[in-house]
Amino acid sequence: AAQAENPGRIVLVDADPAAAAGDGRDAVLAAVTAGDEPQLAVRGTILSVPRLARVTDDGRVPDGTPVFDGEGTVLVTGGTGSLGALAARHLVSRYGVRRLVLAGRRGPDAEGAQELAAELTGLGAVVEVVACDVSDRTQVEALLAAVPDAHPLRGVIHTAGVLDAGVIGALTPERLARVFAPKVDAVRHLDELTRDLALDAFVVYSSVSAVFMGAGSGSYAAANAYLDGLMAARRAAGLPGLSLAWGLWEQTSGMAANTDELTRSRMNRRGGLQMMTLTEGMDLFHAALGSPRSLLVPAKLDLRGVRADAAAGGEVPHMLRGLVRTGRRSAQTGTAQDGELLRRLAGLPAADQEKTLVDLVRGQAASVLGHAGPDGVRADTAFKDTGFDSLTSVELRNRLRAATGLKLPATLVFDYPNPQALARHLHTELFPDGGTAGQDVDEERLRRALASLPLARIRAAGLMDALVKLAALDDSTPATGAFDDADEEMAVAELDVDDLVQLALGDN
Structure with missing residues (x-):
């Protein structure tokens, strides 16, 4: 993260x-x-x-093949939540599980718990809804002890979790503890207390944020990374263990419902993550259940979109570089690496420099917020009033840092509350003298610019004779081949150094 x-x-x-x-x-x-x-x-x-890679060893359980002991019990933590309820229905309808324990903090008092139990009972299952805080070891011990010997525990499906969005700098021990409790503490208890049981499956719901795309979810990413590691340790010890690092779910309730549209849009733009339907999610669960691996990433990816973004100058997330093949990357427009922004600003009056920077800030802010263009971000409107939060503020900082080459703080948007104020700050940082010195190109910079140009390009621009003539001004020897046409010579003589460099660069 x-x-x-x-x-x-x-x-x-x-x-x-x-x-x-x-x-x-x-x-x-x-x-x-x-x-x-x-x-x-x-x-x-x-x-x-x-690297993310497509699974090549087909671990899909054939339809009709028993996965769980027919007389055994399966525990679903977070069982009354949206993902837990979905898993419970899947266990009963697809795998024929006949005994379920659905554990949650509120148990039977959770919204929809009674209706879910009735639905599953109607499908032929014996269902018990239990109030249990699985982050409390004593309560987990009591929960497992209550499973009857005649129907021993055969499976654990852990879906419980708590989201808490926030950049690294905003995290506190209390916020970490709140997220770690239903993930780290709960799964550690379940692991330790079931090691002597003959389980058919031990499946935990992790998150793609623990693999990549973790910006703004540091505590949640870290908690899920623990689950990924623990399942690897279980497999190494010869025990069942599978961590499913889920992508984005299409939900109207539960944790996924708390993922706002801006966050979803950002995850799609930056990592190609798309929303998957509940049916798609359960199909992926079914495909993963028999895998010999300890970690799988069931997610829906828009690889074409990632490839198109890369072709336009964007970056392919490092985890996707094995799935998205791109040709030679062209120079990214407006980045500090190619100096395009500074070249655009050099030679402009200070007021025009500032206006250009305002347009830059508005355009980047609009991209971060998912707008089609900068019209959705006014120069004098506060960032907080346009929808910026701590994560989008960091993303805007990163974009402006790449465009300007400046070292910018994470608090940039809070220190300079609107595009106008921020653009003025950028202008001050780029041109401490107010922008006037930027209108004069020093000799060394001019030499580097001209030296980088192919001779054919200078000749094609019609500047060869002019440059030869200028080069001869330092000595008394007339330049051979200089202009014969007096009018043309006069036109070139009227050009200042910036005009000459821009012409040499082909910027007509």
């Missing part, structure tokens, strides 16, 4: 303990910093990077 909120600033290295010190470490760090990968694992001299 910290990486996603601060692109290009953090590299995570999963180091090989054998090469943790000495010359080997220095060589690894040199290789890591030379690349553009935000996460790497080091094993000896091998550097590995994480």
Whole structure:
């Protein structure tokens, strides 16, 4: 999450303990910093990077094949919530589970709990809805002890969880604890207290935010990453364990309902994540249940959209680089790397420089908010009144940092509350002298600009004779081949240095 909120600033290295010190470490760090990968694992001299890949080993359970012991009990935590209820219906209708325990903090008092129990009973299942805080070990012990010996526990489906959006800098121990309780604490208790049981399945609901796209959900991403790791540990110990890092659900209630439209739009633009229907989600659950892997990412991706964005100069998220093949990347418009913004501003009057920066801020703000164009963001309207929150503020900061090359704080939008004020700040940072010095191109910069141009381009622009003549001004030798036409010579003589450079660059 910290990486996603601060692109290009953090590299995570999963180091090989054998090469943790000495010359080997220095060589690894040199290789890591030379690349553009935000996460790497080091094993000896091998550097590995994480990638999402399509599952090739088909672990789908054939229809009609028993998954759970017919006489056993399956526990669904968060069982009265929207995802838990969906899983319970699936267990009964598709896998023939006949005994269910649905656990939740409110138990039978939860909204819709009685209707759900009646529905499942009508499908032939024996259902018990229990009030249990699964983050409390004592309550989990009592819950498991109540499962009858005649129908022992055979499966655990953990769907419980709490969302808490916020950038890294806004997190507190209390906010972390609130998110970790139904994820980390609960699953740790369930793992430890069922290790001696003959389970057919132990499935936990994780999140794609623990894999990538974690910006603004640091606590939730971290809690789910714990689930991913614990299921890997269970598999390594010969126990059942499967973590499903779900993408975006199409829901009107539950956790997914708390994911606002702006967040969904951002996840689609930045990571290609699309909303999947409940039916699609349960089909993916069915496809995953028999997999030998400990972690799968059931998600709906718009890879064409990611590819198109990359072709237009955007970046492919590092986790998708194995799924999205792109050609040679063209230079991204308006980035600090190619200096286009500064070239556009150089030579403009200070007032026009500021207006250009206002347009830049409005355009980037509109993109962050998902607007079709800058008209939705007025120069004098406060960012907070246009829908900005802590995460969108960080995203705008990142975009402006890439465009200007400036080091900008995460509090940028709060320090400069509207596009006009922010543009003035950017102008001050870019042109401490007020912008007047930007109208004069120093000699060294001019030499670099001209030296980078192919000779054919200078000749095609009709500037060869003029440049030869100018180059001869430093000595008394007339330039051969200089202008023969007096009018043309006069026209060139009227050009200032900026005009000449812009013509040489082909900016007519």
